[in-house]
Amino acid sequence: MAEPKGSAPVFAALGDENRLRLVSRLCAAGPMSITRLTAGSNVTRQAITKHLHVMEEAGLVRGARHGRESVWQLDRRRLQDARHHLDLISKQWDDALARLRKFVED
Amino acid sequence: MAEPKGSAPVFAALGDENRLRLVSRLCAAGPMSITRLTAGSNVTRQAITKHLHVMEEAGLVRGARHGRESVWQLDRRRLQDARHHLDLISKQWDDALARLRKFVED
């Protein structure tokens, strides 16, 4: 019902160690080029590129060409959507517990 | 650094429409048997079973045998871990923005 309906791709995009690390780095150090992201990772530049595109597809990140390098940065909105979704689930859960308690106590 | 290091599997487990729906239903209607979960879904019972096991592996859900049926319910902890992880990222992001602003203004 209160299902944002598009959260699954975001979670899927976050469901990979390398991608989660990319998010972390982009978050902590700000926008970065692909080669800089590749340095400090144990996979190929193309792997990084693919991950970035996956996350871009999910709306987590966006990149722009600056001269001869393409710089990527976080896009916070979908991240907050995901957070909101988890909050909804938690709240729903609490309500269910409350109802159950009331039902048992009566 | 502040990397919980085990969040990726949780996000991966949430990164599927069917699984997200299962979470929603278990959350809203409480513990349920596999067949009841299968009814109201457009996939096979075995598919549901597999999804449940994936989520169990991620710590999102747990099941117990009751008589001849196995009843599954949410486990909230990992869900909150994931929420916390997203919060951390958001906070880190805010800090980065603040630092950037300060740097630009000076």
Place this chain on the structure above:
DNA sequence: TTCATATGCAACCTCCTGGTTGCAGGATAG
């Protein structure tokens, strides 16, 4: 111009995933 750097594109490979079907077995209702 010429060379080095940063990226993009495409092919290829392996393994996992989501899904199915078929069958066997344990628990219950009559």
Place this chain on the structure above:
DNA sequence: CTATCCTGCAACCAGGAGGTTGCATATGAA
């Protein structure tokens, strides 16, 4: 006891994910 219901297990399949290599191309530096 027997039929029925709920589940588990195993095999199987198509497609996608993550990763690599090789080559082509654009941009910046000397």
